Amino acid sequence: MDRWTIGNKATVLGYIMIASFLAHLASEVNPWLILIYLLYVALNISLLIFKKPQFKRLLSALSLVLVAAGAVFWEPLLWLLLPMNICELLPSSTIGKGLGIVLIGAGGFLLPLELVPVYLLSGLLSYLLFTCSSMLSEKIRSLEGERERLRADLQRLSRSLSENNEYIRQSEYTIKLEERNRLSQQIHDDVGHAVAGALIQMGAARMMLATDQEKANELLGNAIAISKEGLERIRLTLKEVKPRPEELGINRLRLFVDELSAKGTVAATLTFEGDIDAVTPIQWKIIQQNATEAVTNSLKYAKATAISIEVRVLNKFIKAVVEDNGVGTAKVVKGLGILGMEERAASAGGTVIVDGTKGFRVTTLLPHRNE
């Protein structure tokens, strides 16, 4: 808006200078007039430098006085500059705007008659330009505020989303625990009773071994059958309880890497070092998800031929690195993917470093052994 106002002023000032010059071609240039021009330019340029409205008003008022003085004593054309300063001085409310047009109109009565039309023309045009640009800049400000608010909302929502995800993860874990409880109960109920039953039958068989061999034989046969059944139940129950090997951390990651290599576009490798058992299931999940995300990015953008995944358990940190040999980028722009990785890591108190200087490298650092 400032630029348009100064442009407006410059145009009118230029018109005045040319008109005044042409009108007094023969006579000598009046040094006072030049001083007025220069002061006017200086005042109105320094007006742009200040941020506080008080200073702006003060300078504008000074410029108004200057213009009025110049117009009265030396050059009536200077009246043309008046409307713009009036516009700046008035408050931006509707009343202020109305007052502006009244004041500009009233100014017309002060002028010599031959100047009135051109004064009214330039005054009204300046007034329209000023009102229009101030309205637009007001609109931009309000839109900007709106955008800021929306962004804050978005951030809040995405945070609550990630908190909910964490909650879901937690409840999955709880459900698993409950399931485990149920199974151990089942072992106790079914298998425990079977073993106890078999024991009783065998005890009875031993007592009858001397007196009634046939009965003892039958009892032993029963006991064997019960034990067999119990053994089968143990097998079945345990099969359900024991997690499948591919569900365990590093194996799952290895499977992921193998699948990646099998697709044939990149050579993927997995290395690990340190006490891998110290990594908790939740940490494995974060490592796994971040690795998946990072690999997806590498495949999409990097034009890489090799991807290496490294999991290293240090004394107090777990470090998981996904690195490719692709094009990388000098400037990493955070998209949703990187933000997601950061959020996952942050949920376990860790950080993510994304580096694009030598290929692309995503490092997830998670603390462990929280002392």
Next chain:
Amino acid sequence: MSHVLEIRNLTKKFGDFIAVDNMTLNIGEGEIFGFLGANGAGKSTTINMIASLLRPTKGEIVLLGKNIVKDSKFAKMNTGIVPQELAIYEDMTAYENVSFFAGLYGLRGAMLRERTEEALAFVGLGDKHQSFPKNFSGGMKRRLNIACAIAHLPKLIIMDEPTVGIDPQSRNYILQSVRKLNEMGCTIIYTSHYMEEVEEICTRIAIVDHGKIIAEGTKEQLTSIITDTKEIWIGFRADGAISIESLQGIAGVTAVRQEENTLKIVSKSEVNNLNRIIQQLIKDQVEIRSVEEQAPNLESVFLTLTGRNLRD
């Protein structure tokens, strides 16, 4: 310990580029706090924001309980910055330089003269009042640069790479003055490429990479991130058998192995048992040739955590 400086969720963006990424940090009174990071990690951007030379995109910096953007005058009075690039006038005398900068901080009259002289004496330029910096060595210029920053006795002094490109003697002198300033009650923020300097003088260190604080703590806390063991290598004369068992009994020792003329002893790093190990070897009449401790340093911490060298 009260906090001299609190940094909350500090972020600085240059266009799309995030130079400082949501940094949160507290610096306590009397600390010498070191920022360690490669070029472009965001150290100088952070420091420039603390010194009010850059405006944060987001987040706030609180100095002695006051927001430095809102109370900018208070912040400037209580901060002294020794910039990476020399900021002295070659055509003014040493005295005039210091007095000029102290004057900018509002010192006047007798107080100005007194503090100027104190600051010059402090950096060892007390006899060079009327000399011109253009005739100074690199180290002397650096010291003058420091004097300009401390004459107004700020609570917080920021030193951005104050020992770049100077002779070892001046470097030692500067390190000593950092300690002395610290003893006088100043809190100091120190950045350097020289990892040894940071290890030597900083009471707490933050490792910075890609605008984030990766880890912070004392040197010991940081090295313990990687490992809690150290190796002691002892070279000896090869005659007679070494009793490994007697060494394994010493507190903290977790493993001992012999490789030709060297004993490699793995020990917990927090246990100081070198004396006992040596005593034991002397008792066993082993002739020691050399003793070497292989503990991880900050360079290796940095390399391990970020995969980059400090001087990348």
